[in-house]
Amino acid sequence: MSSSSPVPGGAVRPAAVVNADIRALVLSCGGWLYGEARQRYELLVAEWTVACAAERGREDVVAAA
Secondary structure, three states, X not given: OOOOOOOHHHOOOOXXXXXXXXXXXHHHOOOOOOHHXXXXXXXXXXXXXHHHHHHHHHHHHHHHO
16 A cells, blocks of 8 residues: 555645555455555545546646636
8 A cells, every 4th residue: 555645735646646546555455445444545535536626627727728
């Protein structure tokens, strides 16, 4: 499992980085998420959702320019 964590101060990690953490966590657990691993997974999925939304927002700005 990756030791990385959400960036403090409201900064958003790239979705690809968070996705890599999710994949590493699932692989390290053999696909079975219980207890702390499940809690970590849920936090990562929430972080990934925010990262995807932030990246879509940036793409919209670039497309509008």
